Amino acid sequence: MLNKSFYLILIITSIIGISFWIGFNINLLPEEASINAPIYDELFKILFIIGLILFIGMTALVIFSLFKFRKKEGQFGDGIALEGNLSLEIIWTVIPSIIILFVGIYSYNIYERMGGMNELNHHHENLNTNSEKIWAGINKINNKSGFGQTAIEVSAMQFAFLFNYPQGEFISGELHVPVNQEISIKMESKDVIHAFWIPEFRIKQDIIPGQPTILNFTPTKTGKYPIICAELCGPYHGGMRASIIVEEQSDYEKWFKQNNKINL
Numbered sequence: 001m002l003n004k005s006f007y008l009i010l011i012i013t014s015i016i017g018i019s020f021w022i023g024f025n026i027n028l029l030p031e032e033a034s035i036n037a038p039i040y041d042e043l044f045k046i047l048f049i050i051g052l053i054l055f056i057g058m059t060a061l062v063i064f065s066l067f068k069f070r071k072k073e074g075q076f077g078d079g080i081a082l083e084g085n086l087s088l089e090i091i092w093t094v095i096p097s098i099i100i101l102f103v104g105i106y107s108y109n110i111y112e113r114m115g116g117m118n119e120l121n122h123h124h125e126n127l128n129t130n131s132e133k134i135w136a137g138i139n140k141i142n143n144k145s146g147f148g149q150t151a152i153e154v155s156a157m158q159f160a161f162l163f164n165y166p167q168g169e170f171i172s173g174e175l176h177v178p179v180n181q182e183i184s185i186k187m188e189s190k191d192v193i194h195a196f197w198i199p200e201f202r203i204k205q206d207i208i209p210g211q212p213t214i215l216n217f218t219p220t221k222t223g224k225y226p227i228i229c230a231e232l233c234g235p236y237h238g239g240m241r242a243s244i245i246v247e248e249q250s251d252y253e254k255w256f257k258q259n260n261k262i263n264l
C-alpha cells in the first residue's frame with residue numbers, strides 16, 4: 001500500500017515538474033513589443049502550465065487504464081455496478097473550483113495592471129472628444145488623466161483600418177508610432193463591429209459603431225507588426241489587416257513632417 005502511494009506521489013510530482021519546466025522554457029507567443037506584453041505573458045504562462053498538467057495527467061491516466069483495466073480472459077459483462085463515490089466527487093468539485101477561482105482573480109489582477117480597470121472618461125486634452133462617452137478600453141497604466149503624447153484616431157470599416165493624426169490633420173493607411181512613448185488611440189467603426197488586435201503588443205479591443213473605445217499602450221521595440229481585425233466582420237474579414245511601424249523618435253518625426261498638413 002505504501003509502495004503504491006509512493007509511486008502515485010512520484011508520478012504526480014514529476015507531471016507537475018515537467019509541466020512547469022515546459023511552461024517556463026517553451027515560448028509559444030510572438031515577441032514582446034510593448035509594456036503590456038510581459039504582464040499578459042505572466043498569465044499565459046500560468047494557464048499554459050495548468051493546461052499541461054491536465055493534458056499530461058489525463059493522457060497518462062488513459063494509457064494506464066488501457067492496460068490496467070483490460071478485459072481479462074474469460075471475463076463477461078462489465079463487472080459490479082458502482083454507485084457514487086463521495087470522496088472522489090468532493091475532490092473533482094473542489095480542485096477545479098479552486099483553479100477556476102484562482103484564474104479568475106489572477107486575470108482580473110492582470111487586466112487591472114494593464115490599465116483595463118482605470119476610469120476612461122476624464123478629460124482628453126489632445127482629442128476633440130468634447131464630452132463624448134468612451135465605452136470601453138484600456139487606459140494608461142499609471143492612470144494619469146488625459147491622453148498620451150501621441151493621440152491617434154482609428155476608423156475601422158469593411159475591410160480596412162484608417163489612421164487619422166489630428167495633430168497633423170492627415171490620414172494614413174499605416175500606423176506609425178514612436179518607440180517608448182505612450183500612444184493613445186481612439187477607435188470608431190463606420191459600419192459593423194471590428195476589433196483592433198496587435199499580437200506582439202498583447203492588446204485587443206473591440207471597435208463598436210456609435211460607441212467609441214480607446215487603447216493606451218507603449219511600444220518597446222522598433223519594427224513592423226501586424227494589426228489584425230479580430231472580430232468576424234464580413235466576407236473579407238480575413239483580409240482586414242494593417243501594419244504598425246514602431247520607429248525611433250527622429251524617424252517618426254521625419255515621417256510625420258512629410259505627411260503633416262498643418263503649417264506647411
Ligand SMILES: [Cu+2]
Pocket residue numbers: 157158159193194195229230231232233237240
Ligand atoms: Cu473587421
